[in-house]
Amino acid sequence: MKWVTLVLIAAIVWFQYSLWLSKGGWRDMWRLEDQVAEQEQKNQSLTLRNNALQAEVDDLAEGEDAIAEIARVDLGYIRDGEVYYRLVRR
Template identity: 45%
Template sequence: MRILALVLAALIIALQWPLWIGKGGWMRVWQLDTQLTQRQAENEKMKERNAALDAEVRDLKLGTEAIEERARNELGMIRGDEVFFQVLDRPEQAKNSLIGSSPVKIQLRP
């Protein structure tokens, strides 16, 4: 009777092995499901990027505002009736040296 129980247990384990760990088992299904979820997230990001690029192409083809904006930002172009002021920041070291420095003392010797 004991031998029959062991044989049946071994048979059940042998039948369950492919289901849980085998080539088409639950572990592989879980891995594929994880990969599918990742790919779907990547696809959503790409769809959003493509939609933004499509909108930009449409603006460049149809509207002049996008062309003007690019010309201003990337090429520094201005209209004929505008005045352009460019403010340059000093490097941090130059700011600190001007703030913390004391006046220069000049001594004259007779």
Template identity: 40%
Template sequence: MNMRADLAHAGQRPRARYNRRMYRIVVIALVVVLAGLQYRLWIADGGWAEVHRLGEMKEQLHEANEQRLVRNNALQAEVDDLKSGESATEGRARSDMGMIKRDEQFFLTIAPPGTADSSHQAAR
């Protein structure tokens, strides 16, 4: 006769092929490993949060570099202009230091108080 049939008739449950306790331990261990990996992926150093932060930092640095490149190009153009001729040097001396040429007359006009344009205007 069949062994299961004998156990069923005796009032006992048939014995399972696997150990349920062992499967619970394995499932719990796998869940803990999965949780640990998810923690490393989302929160820990080198995870997605850091990747996102570094991407934003890269974009900010790229924008700052572009602004500095524009400024450097303008300064290089000014240096080239100053090296190439006297007119740029003369214009710079006139505007920054208020210098005038010999045999040149300088007129300073002062705007009345209360007007928006109170800068000094020079005429030759």
């Protein structure tokens, strides 16, 4: 009877070890859950960036206003008939 108890205790210890510490156990599951949450956060920020870039591409493809704005800001473009004033601080 004593050996049956020892075998059962050994089995319980083995199963508990497998459950908590071995590969695929609770510890790995918690680590993977943290990695998934971190990756979801990265994916969300990348999705927002992609949506902003897609809106800019759509705006550039559909209208001349965006192209004119970029030309004005980056290249100093002035349309015919417009007057350009430059204010210089002294």
